Amino acid sequence: MGKQGSPRSPRPDVVDVKDYQTRSSECLPGSDPILGRRLSGGDNNWKSKVALLHDLKHEYGKLGSCKAVYVGKRHLWFRKHVKSIVFMFALMGSLFLLDSFLVSLFDSINLQNSSSSRTSSDLKGGRTAYANEEEPPVQMYGRLQNLAYSALAEKELKQEPSNFWEEPWKASLWKPCADRKESKKLGQPDKNNGYIMVSANGGLNQQRVAICNAVALASLLNATLVLPKFLYSNVWKDPSQFGDIYQEEYFVNVMKDEVNIIKELPSHLKSLDIEAIGSLITDADIVKEAKPIDYLTKVLPLLLQNGVVHLLGFGNRLGFDPLPARLQKLRCKCNFHALKFVPKIQEAGSLLIRRIRKYDAAQRMLDKQLVGEFLPGSPSKKHDSERGPSKYLALHLRFEVDMIAYSLCDFGGGEKEKRELQAYRESHFPLLIERLKHSKSISSSELRNLGRCPLTPEEAALVLAGLGFKRGTYIYLASSRIYGGKSRMLSFTSLYPNLVTKETLLTPSELAPFRNFSSQLAALDFIACATADVFAMTDSGSQLSSLVSGFRTYYGGGHAPTLRPNKKRLAAILSENSTIGWNSFEDRVRNMIEEGQSVFIRGYGRSIYRQPRSPECMCRTH
Numbered sequence: 001m002g003k004q005g006s007p008r009s010p011r012p013d014v015v016d017v018k019d020y021q022t023r024s025s026e027c028l029p030g031s032d033p034i035l036g037r038r039l040s041g042g043d044n045n046w047k048s049k050v051a052l053l054h055d056l057k058h059e060y061g062k063l064g065s066c067k068a069v070y071v072g073k074r075h076l077w078f079r080k081h082v083k084s085i086v087f088m089f090a091l092m093g094s095l096f097l098l099d100s101f102l103v104s105l106f107d108s109i110n111l112q113n114s115s116s117s118r119t120s121s122d123l124k125g126g127r128t129a130y131a132n133e134e135e136p137p138v139q140m141y142g143r144l145q146n147l148a149y150s151a152l153a154e155k156e157l158k159q160e161p162s163n164f165w166e167e168p169w170k171a172s173l174w175k176p177c178a179d180r181k182e183s184k185k186l187g188q189p190d191k192n193n194g195y196i197m198v199s200a201n202g203g204l205n206q207q208r209v210a211i212c213n214a215v216a217l218a219s220l221l222n223a224t225l226v227l228p229k230f231l232y233s234n235v236w237k238d239p240s241q242f243g244d245i246y247q248e249e250y251f252v253n254v255m256k257d258e259v260n261i262i263k264e265l266p267s268h269l270k271s272l273d274i275e276a277i278g279s280l281i282t283d284a285d286i287v288k289e290a291k292p293i294d295y296l297t298k299v300l301p302l303l304l305q306n307g308v309v310h311l312l313g314f315g316n317r318l319g320f321d322p323l324p325a326r327l328q329k330l331r332c333k334c335n336f337h338a339l340k341f342v343p344k345i346q347e348a349g350s351l352l353i354r355r356i357r358k359y360d361a362a363q364r365m366l367d368k369q370l371v372g373e374f375l376p377g378s379p380s381k382k383h384d385s386e387r388g389p390s391k392y393l394a395l396h397l398r399f400e401v402d403m404i405a406y407s408l409c410d411f412g413g414g415e416k417e418k419r420e421l422q423a424y425r426e427s428h429f430p431l432l433i434e435r436l437k438h439s440k441s442i443s444s445s446e447l448r449n450l451g452r453c454p455l456t457p458e459e460a461a462l463v464l465a466g467l468g469f470k471r472g473t474y475i476y477l478a479s480s481r482i483y484g485g486k487s488r489m490l491s492f493t494s495l496y497p498n499l500v501t502k503e504t505l506l507t508p509s510e511l512a513p514f515r516n517f518s519s520q521l522a523a524l525d526f527i528a529c530a531t532a533d534v535f536a537m538t539d540s541g542s543q544l545s546s547l548v549s550g551f552r553t554y555y556g557g558g559h560a561p562t563l564r565p566n567k568k569r570l571a572a573i574l575s576e577n578s579t580i581g582w583n584s585f586e587d588r589v590r591n592m593i594e595e596g597q598s599v600f601i602r603g604y605g606r607s608i609y610r611q612p613r614s615p616e617c618m619c620r621t622h
Contacts, residue, residue, distance in 0.1 A: 172558025451568030
């Protein structure tokens with residue numbers, strides 16, 4: 001599809017070819033078309049012609065009469081039309097400069113350094129920034145794009161900021177207190193039932209959840225926790241272990257009053273064949289969101305019998321309710337207080353924050369918790385216009401190939417895109433393909449109406465425009481592994497050109513220590529998103545989005561808004577693309593986001609990592 005949303009440049013004036021040919025014809029006085037046209041009107045005009053020719057001959061006496069007439073005509077014509085000529089050249093020059101500016105604007109929005117560019121062949125699972133780099137632009141909502149472009153241009157002339165830079169006032173009534181001291185110190189139990197080993201799978205955020213769940217489980221079973229290990233995944237291809245991402249000693253010390261944590265199994269247990277003695281417990285042995293009773297009946301007997309159990313692939317295997325308050329508190333303390341990134345990650349994260357804001361921002365609790373001693377310094381004394389933007393929005397755009405292929409949705413890329421996604425499904429999701437053979441198919445439009453389709457970059461940009469964020473807003477894009485590459489991102493960058501990533505903010509040498517470690521790179525995204533002035537997500541089910549939004553709730557002090565679109569409601573709004581007015585679009589999008597920002601206590605069964613407003617995790621000030 002062509003780029004429907006771009007503004008049309010005015011067409012330059014065209015010089016009439018026939019007119020030009022007539023004006024340069026014969027030089028005989030009796031047949032002079034220019035002088036005949038410009039000075040027509042009988043004998044008086046003819047006398048004027050003669051006088052003009054006489055003057056010309058006098059000035060250029062050495063020239064022949066025909067040549068003198070031609071020179072005079074040319075001189076007169078240029079004198080009469082000099083303003084038009086200058087205007088025409090000025091207009092054409094302006095159009096040329098405008099065209100060059102637009103081309104350079106779009107070409108400069110490169111979300112990946114040239115050193116890290118990838119080709120579409122990387123779709124088979126590699127960590128790519130973009131796929132299909134050379135594909136034509138893809139656009140699904142051309143009319144709305146045009147309306148958004150006009151609305152943003154109008155907003156540039158106004159000084160009114162979007163009101164979504166702040167949270168509702170009720171958010172400030174909650175304060176962090178998961179690390180508060182109890183009046184009656186519980187301490188560790190006198191009896192130790194054995195040792196729990198945990199091997200966490202997934203990426204950075206899944207591993208973080210697994211660590212905190214393991215802390216709660218060790219307390220439940222009166223066991224000693226061995227520092228969790230991270231499984232190597234063919235998808236993530238990251239050999240990082242706990243100490244490569246988090247500060248080990250700090251973690252152990254923060255949790256020592258409630259849970260005993262050691263780095264390795266005692267020597268007398270190292271030689272045991274855990275699987276042979278029946279102490280290996282996999283995800284198949286424990287249901288998702290298992291209750292405490294499941295562990296007390298299935299895991300505790302093995303622990304007492306063998307002195308050790310190994311939970312392999314342990315992730316979301318501990319439910320949130322019903323759970324004793326002390327275990328919920330341990331989860332919060334672990335997630336929000338005990339897990340600190342190692343110094344090299346903190347330092348690079350601090351650089352990201354400084355460079356996107358272009359000056360040293362004021363110190364906030366969020367910054368302190370995430371970058372430690374590498375806090376940005378005091379705000380610059382320079383004038384605002386010199387020091388650059390003081391605010392930025394972070395966006396987690398979940399539009400990776402695996403997610404959109406699994407969704408079974410249509411994203412407007414035509415038959416080629418459909419074939420490509422089908423090939424990816426057959427290669428990576430054989431179980432999904434098998435299940436589809438035996439189930440009733442659901443059309444792509446039905447899936448979209450049900451809110452099951454990931455938001456495209458174009459849809460994300462329309463939401464931001466509907467919320468009143470100006471075209472000049474600085475936006476940090478997390479992950480940046482966008483399927484479709486520039487062909488997909490052009491709809492976004494045409495509305496919001498100030499888009500940056502960790503790859504564009506950090507130099508190759510600064511990124512080098514993290515290059516082949518996806519979890520450590522994800523930690524940089526975590527920092528940039530959590531410390532942003534506004535965090536916007538396109539999929540509330542994402543682990544990164546959930547943990548970042550929870551972190552912002554816990555430490556944000558009511559000044560760290562998170563934007564969560566309701567995909568089902570948004571699909572209904574976007575379905576009216578051909579008829580809806582911009583004012584109506586804005587009103588409906590704003591109402592949708594405002595409802596998602598409601599301040600409430602964590603609901604039953606909801607993640608305490610994402611919704612920490614609960615008595616076990618946070619305290620009300622009023």
